């Protein structure tokens with residue numbers, strides 16, 4: 001995988017909270033190729049954000065233990081980087097679009113300032129050059145009257161416009177990998193579709209790699225080349241989007257599909273998966289989905305299923321998958 | 328912005344009017360100054376003449392009105408006891424008080440802002456624990472006790488600084504430290520808490536995700552927001568230093584407004600009391616107004632409200 005922009009092997013992330021340890025991410029391996037759009041799905045708390053924040057170590061190092069056999073972004077071995085070198089990777093190599101643009105933007109600094117500062121830092125642009133480019137970017141992300149908006153503060157903008165500013169900010173330094181962590185969840189439904197279309201068109205133009213984090217499998221059907229499904233801190237399935245929608249292999253993926261409205265059949269029956277995800281503080285001896293799984297058998301209780309590569313290239317962590325069980 | 332500040336300015340005037348009225352009334356309820364001033368063998372007629380001379384025979388509202396009209400022109404009346412203009416008495420003492428307050432305030436800021444930031448960045452370490460504990464102790468200890476301990480240590484035992492009095496730079500050291508310690512104990516804890524809150528904000532993570540230098544994240548993105556509550560508190564501290572310095576001034580025989588007020592109260596010299604209270608209130612109001620102006624500078628959202 002020499003063309004991988006992001007390659008993670010055996011990533012685990014633990015938080016020390018109070019007296020206990022939260023195992024937020026357990027032994028996660030994944031990669032994103034250049035120009036690829038990867039969808040990352042899973043219920044709330046499954047470790048999607050933590051995995052993606054670990055990519056450039058944005059988690060509070062005091063309370064967080066990140067371990068990995070290997071983790072590299074565009075050839076930089078992230079866990080070995082000194083703080084200065086890490087700062088150089090943040091931005092030009094990996095940029096983020098966060099969920100809630102209201103809290104993710106600094107309330108005291110103008111939109112223009114926040115878009116410009118990354119360019120000034122990484123591209124060495126002068127104040128005026130950065131401002132001119134910020135204006136271009138605002139125009140590009142579809143903000144009307146950019147000359148006016150550039151001097152405004154985040155709270156003077158609507159939610160949708162704020163997220164457009166976030167996008168402009170992320171694009172400003174032309175990242176190789178764009179990580180969008182539920183970029184539309186905090187927005188009005190009417191605005192969500194516009195933002196999705198905007199990000200998609202920019203990704204296509206720019207050809208950069210992208211990870212799109214969401215709860216919404218139906219959304220990924222339109223966006224993603226490949227989908228990775230997480231459950232309780234682990235990857236349970238990783239497959240090409242088409243294959244995954246046609247025939248989910250992991251019972252949890254199947255459950256997720258059944259609980260989301262499908263794009264090709266929006267009026268199909270939606271049934272939520274019964275039960276709740278396990279406590280992230282507990283280490284299970286078996287498959288962590290077993291308590292909610294209708295296919296579970298004795299083996300599932302005592303042994304953790306490994307994430308195995310199947311014949312069609314998909315990866316599944318299940319002893320009794322729905323398809324490809326011949327391996 | 329203009330409307331925000333002009334509204335604050337009007338509020339300030341109203342506060343001053345209220346304070347002046349309250350002090351005027353209280354001053355007149357505490358007893359008849361003529362009894363204190365008159366010679367022992369004065370007759371009723373002498374006292375009445377004195378009252379007329381001082382204008383104390385007029386109806387209260389007239390007295391108040393003329394008091395205000397004169398006060399606006401800088402004339403705060405005449406001390407019955409010290410035979411001097413109140414404005415002159417205050418003018419004599421004001422520089423000493425302002426010197427001490429400024430020294431104490433700057434010292435408090437110089438201690439608390441860096442210290443608060445440093446322990447916020449090192450939260451959970453032994454240094455954080457030590458400084459926070461010390462700050463709590465400092466807040467709990469009465470100012471006069473700290474002052475006396477400082478005198479015992481530096482002036483009596485080590486003999487490196489004068490015990491009390493007013494003069495060269497050496498005289499201001501101990502009273503300024505006494506004033507600064509309590510302020511900085513409060514401010515350090517506030518700076519720490521405020522910095523911690525801002526540092527955990529989402530937008531700080533965004534700033535990090537852009538690869539900005541650590542010091543840029545700290546001073547451009549975090550510091551400014553963290554200073555918003557600190558400015559309010561520092562304003563109150565400064566007002567407190569100016570108007571509440573009388574204990575420290577008394578301990579160190581510092582010839583400031585505080586001591587003038589203490590003497591005036593014991594002599595029931597109410598033109599002086601009124602003058603001092605009014606001046607303190609004016610300070611308070613002025614500082615609050617400056618805090619509001621600073622707000623607009625720090626937090627541009629304010630002016631848009």
Ligand SMILES: Nc1ncnc2c1ncn2[C@@H]1O[C@H](COP(=O)(O)OP(=O)(O)OP(=O)(O)O)[C@@H](O)[C@H]1O
Pocket residue numbers: 015017022023024042043044045046047048049050051215280
């Ligand atoms: N800073 C933190 N300190 C302690 N625990 C954390 C922290 N961040 C996340 N966690 C825990 O780690 C687990 C994974 O969280 P994460 O935010 O990655 O979930 P997620 O899949 O992104 O969910 P959501 O869809 O709700 O965003 C959760 O149990 C969460 O409580």
Ligand code: SF4
Pocket residue numbers: 250251252287288289290291293294295296297300305317318319320321
């Ligand atoms: S391993 Fe067993 S419990 Fe886990 S998903 Fe597969 S069948 Fe269900």
Ligand SMILES: [Mg+2]
Pocket residue numbers: 048049050181
């Ligand atoms: Mg998340």
